[in-house]
Amino acid sequence: MTESDPRHPSDEFIQAELDRDLRHERVLIPKAIIALAVVAVLVIIRQLLFV
Amino acid sequence: VSFDWGTFGYNTLVVVLLILVATGAIPVLAGAFSFIAIPFHSVKNHYKKAGPYLPRVAIVVPAWNEGAVIGESVDRLMALEYPPENLRVYVVDDASTDNTPDVIQAKAARYPGQVFHIRRDKGGEGKAHTLNAGIRVILEDDWMEALLIMDADVVYLPNSLRKMTRHLADPKVGAVSAYIREGSADKNYLTRFIGFEYVLSQPAARRAQNVLGAQACLAGGAQLHTRENLLALGGQIDTSSLAEDTITTFETQLRGREVVFEPLAVVHAEEPGLIAALWKQRLRWARGNVSVTARYRHIWFRPSKVHKLGSVSFGVVWFSLWLLPVAMVTSSIGLLGLLLIHSQLAVIVFRTLWITAAVSFAFTLALAAQLDRKLSSNAWREVITFPGIISMIVMLTAFFPKLTEVDLPALFGIHLTAGGLFDLTIAIYIWIPFSMLGAYLAREVESTWIGRFLSPLLIYLVGYGSLLCAITFDSYIKEIRHAEAKWDKTEKTGRVVV
Numbered sequence: 001m002t003e004s005d006p007r008h009p010s011d012e013f014i015q016a017e018l019d020r021d022l023r024h025e026r027v028l029i030p031k032a033i034i035a036l037a038v039v040a041v042l043v044i045i046r047q048l049l050f051v
Numbered sequence: 052v053s054f055d056w057g058t059f060g061y062n063t064l065v066v067v068l069l070i071l072v073a074t075g076a077i078p079v080l081a082g083a084f085s086f087i088a089i090p091f092h093s094v095k096n097h098y099k100k101a102g103p104y105l106p107r108v109a110i111v112v113p114a115w116n117e118g119a120v121i122g123e124s125v126d127r128l129m130a131l132e133y134p135p136e137n138l139r140v141y142v143v144d145d146a147s148t149d150n151t152p153d154v155i156q157a158k159a160a161r162y163p164g165q166v167f168h169i170r171r172d173k174g175g176e177g178k179a180h181t182l183n184a185g186i187r188v189i190l191e192d193d194w195m196e197a198l199l200i201m202d203a204d205v206v207y208l209p210n211s212l213r214k215m216t217r218h219l220a221d222p223k224v225g226a227v228s229a230y231i232r233e234g235s236a237d238k239n240y241l242t243r244f245i246g247f248e249y250v251l252s253q254p255a256a257r258r259a260q261n262v263l264g265a266q267a268c269l270a271g272g273a274q275l276h277t278r279e280n281l282l283a284l285g286g287q288i289d290t291s292s293l294a295e296d297t298i299t300t301f302e303t304q305l306r307g308r309e310v311v312f313e314p315l316a317v318v319h320a321e322e323p324g325l326i327a328a329l330w331k332q333r334l335r336w337a338r339g340n341v342s343v344t345a346r347y348r349h350i351w352f353r354p355s356k357v358h359k360l361g362s363v364s365f366g367v368v369w370f371s372l373w374l375l376p377v378a379m380v381t382s383s384i385g386l387l388g389l390l391l392i393h394s395q396l397a398v399i400v401f402r403t404l405w406i407t408a409a410v411s412f413a414f415t416l417a418l419a420a421q422l423d424r425k426l427s428s429n430a431w432r433e434v435i436t437f438p439g440i441i442s443m444i445v446m447l448t449a450f451f452p453k454l455t456e457v458d459l460p461a462l463f464g465i466h467l468t469a470g471g472l473f474d475l476t477i478a479i480y481i482w483i484p485f486s487m488l489g490a491y492l493a494r495e496v497e498s499t500w501i502g503r504f505l506s507p508l509l510i511y512l513v514g515y516g517s518l519l520c521a522i523t524f525d526s527y528i529k530e531i532r533h534a535e536a537k538w539d540k541t542e543k544t545g546r547v548v549v
Contacts, residue, residue, distance in 0.1 A: 006132040009213060011103035017210075018217060021315050022098040028258075032090035035417035039410050042450065050451040 065396065068388040072400050075382025075483075076407060081371035083411040084364065086418055088259040095262045097311045102220035106196035107137045108212065108275070109189045113181035115145040115174055117203040118154050124203055125158040125166055132209045133216075139194070140166045142203075143185040146174025178271070179288040179295040190286055198281050200288075202272035206234060206319040214316035215275045225280035225308025226300070227316075228266065229273035230254055232426065234319025240507045241329065243430035244515040245322040247437060251415070254422040257312035265359035266310040267369065271296045273318040280308055292346070293536055294339025301347055304358040314422075326494040326506060330522055337526035338536050340373055376524040379483045386480040390473075401480060405449030412438050412446070432511075439486060439514020445479050489513035490521040 009017075110128060114121050121142060128140050140162075142155045155168040171184050182200060189195050197219055199212065207229075215227045230253045233246035253270070260266045274296065276284075283306050289298040303310055323329040344351075351369075353361040371378070382404070389397035420427040420434050427434050436443070448455040456475070460467055467475065493509035496502040510518055529536075 006209070008134050009105070009132065014103035014105075014213065014217060017214075018098055018101055018103075021214070022096070024315070025093045025096055025098070028090045028093045031421040032087075032418055034421065035414045038417040039413050042409070042413055046450055050453055 061392070064392065065389070065394055068385045068392075068394075069396070069400065071381045071385030072389070072404060073382075073385075074378045075385075076404055077367070078371035078375050078378050079404075079408045079411050081367045082415060083407075085256055085259040085263075085368055086411075086415050088262045089255060089418060091262045092258040097218055097221070097224070097261065097309075100221040100223075101217040104216050104220035105134055105137055105213070106216055106219060107194055108133070108139070108197045108199050108216065109195040110138065110140045110199040110201060111182055111185035111189065112140060112142045112201055112203050113145060113178050113185070114142050114147065114151055114155070114203045115181070116147045116149045116151060118147070118150040120204045121151055122154045122158060124206070125155070125162070127206055129162055129165065130209065131207060131212050133212050135165065138165060139189075141169055141185045141189060142167070143169045143171060143181050145171050145176075145181045177290065177293075177295075179290040182295075183287045183290065186281070186287055190281075196278050198276045198278065200271075200274045200276070201318075202320065204321050205231070205272040207273070208317045208319070211273075211316040211318055212275075215273075215313050218311045218313060219275070219277055221309075223309050224311055225277055225283070225303040225306070226269055227275045227311045227313055228257070228269040229275075229316035229318045230257075230312075230314050231270045231272055231318050231320050232423070233322045235321050235324065237324070238429070239324050240433065240510065241326065242322050242324050243433040244437070244510070245329070246426050247419070247430050247433050248515065248519075249322075250423045250426060251419045253312070254314040255415075255419045258314055260365075261312050263359065263362070263364055265304060265362060265365045266300055266312060267365075268297045269300045269310060270318070272320055273316070274299070276303075277308075280306075283308070292339055292342040293335050294343045297339060297343045298346070301343065301350075301360060304360055305350070307357045326497050326510070326518070329518075330494055330525075333519065333522045334526055334529070335536075337523045338529060341526060341530050342536075344369075344373060373523070376487065376520040376527070379487070379520060383481045383484050387477065390476060390480060397480075402449045402452070405446055409446035409450050433515070436511050437515055439517055440512050441482060442486065442514050442517075445482055448479055483517075486513040486517035487521040487524055490518040493518070494521075 112121070112124065117124075125140055125142065129135065129138070131138065142158075144151050144155060152168065152170060155166070159166045159168050167188070169185055169188055171181065174181070186198065189198065197216060199215075201207075211229055215229055218224050218227045231249060232253075233242055233249055235242045238246070257266065276299075280303055284299065284302055288295050289302070292298060300310055323332060347360070350361045352363060352366045354363070355361045359365060386397065386401055386404075389400060416434060416437060438446070444455060456467060456472060489509050490513050493502075493506040493513070496509075497506040
């Protein structure tokens with residue numbers, strides 16, 4: 001996504017950027033799942049080796 | 052009927068001690084609650100209400116002896132990916148004694164009609180007074196549609212302003228804040244800790260605040276207001292406290308306007324590389340928060356249809372941060388008390404509290420590290436040791452008790468006796484309050500010959516969080532003593548890079 005004159009971005013360009021940023025926020029869900037997986041690994045190690 | 056006063060007294064004491072321990076769980080759970088809200092930003096955000104909007108933006112830049120940085124800052128602002136005819140920069144020179152006026156006047160000549168020099172002959176009254184001098188000039192005509200408040204040393208990424216203004220397309224929004232990212236070229240352990248702290252407090256916590264509907268504070272160096280919001284605030288920034296940014300944020304929301312955090316609008320800032328400078332800056336912030344807490348006493352935990360500042364979730368998160376040092380002390384007193392009266396509950400309660408803390412920290416750090424991968428990979432040591440190496444050992448003790456009490460000592464041929472184990476347990480239970488003393492010691496030795504090595508070592512051991520708690524604790528003492536609350540500018544030297 002490029003704009004011929006970055007100092008005068010068109011409405012279409014800004015809207016496309018907005019849509020892309022909206023989609024970008026969806027990665028928060030897999031990131032949270034990864035963080036939960038880290039916690040799960042800690043709990044599993046505790047249950048297997050230290051209880 | 053006989054009444055056993057001894058049992059009654061013992062049980063009462065146990066309940067009191069349990070309540071004290073529970074105070075330590077509240078900040079942990081509040082932090083976890085905030086971070087659990089973050090993934091919901093993928094569906095509950097302001098992007099759907101934002102739209103293409105490029106208003107006429109007046110940028111007000113307070114400058115006191117900023118000759119080293121102000122010229123480049125102005126050049127960067129004029130090169131933003133934003134229509135130049137919709138940009139004006141007003142540099143308010145707060146009675147500088149260096150070459151700041153010459154630099155600004157040279158820029159005003161280079162960018163006629165776009166860069167303006169406003170000189171204050173009497174300076175040193177604080178940032179809010181300086182900003183107001185510029186705002187008065189800006190409001191003299193109708194040109195300005197949005198006002199950007201920034202610091203002289205911060206560097207806006209080229210697309211950052213455009214990403215902020217799009218939220219103002221929604222008339223319900225009063226102000227937008229950007230992500231202030233630590234951007235010093237010559238990073239050290241402290242700026243790396245601050246960098247990760249900013250990840251935790253901005254792209255992480257402020258996303259959660261977007262979800263929960265109430266923002267605690269607009270970034271001092273990157274806040275964009277609509278003209279209507281500024282006028283509703285009286286056309287000026289509050290000068291009565293050291294927390295003008297927080298007061299502006301609260302007043303905006305109390306009037307029913309939304310405050311939005313835009314995590315993808317990035318602004319680089321220079322942060323202190325010495326504990327003494329950080330202490331001075333954060334003490335100012337902490338004392339400001341004391342006045343904010345008292346000033347808005349009528350809104351806490353009182354839900355309103357106009358704003359979300361009175362919600363229970365916002366109140367719990369606010370007070371958890373503000374009273375964290377108190378909770379650390381009371382929780383340790385509770386644990387120690389339970390241990391000394393030989394309550395069976397001591398071990399169970401300790402494990403429950405610290406396992407909760409360990410799980411919460413693991414989730415928090417793992418999620419935040421992914422929100423700014425470049426910064427986190429450069430500061431991986433500080434990410435891992437953020438709670439402090441000793442606190443991590445305490446967490447390990449709670450999570451894997453055999454590991455620290457049996458396996459690790461056995462590696463060194465040590466077998467703990469019952470007495471040794473008891474002493475170790477006491478040390479673990481009371482560690483948290485002592486970690487604040489360790490942070491204080493790190494500041495005290497910093498300027499000595501040994502401080503170059505000992506101060507970083509102490510901060511890695513006690514944790515950066517304990518350093519912030521120690522500063523908050525200091526703010527309590529200063530408030531109790533009614534110490535003079537004066538505005539101290541954090542020294543900036545132009546170390547920011549993009």
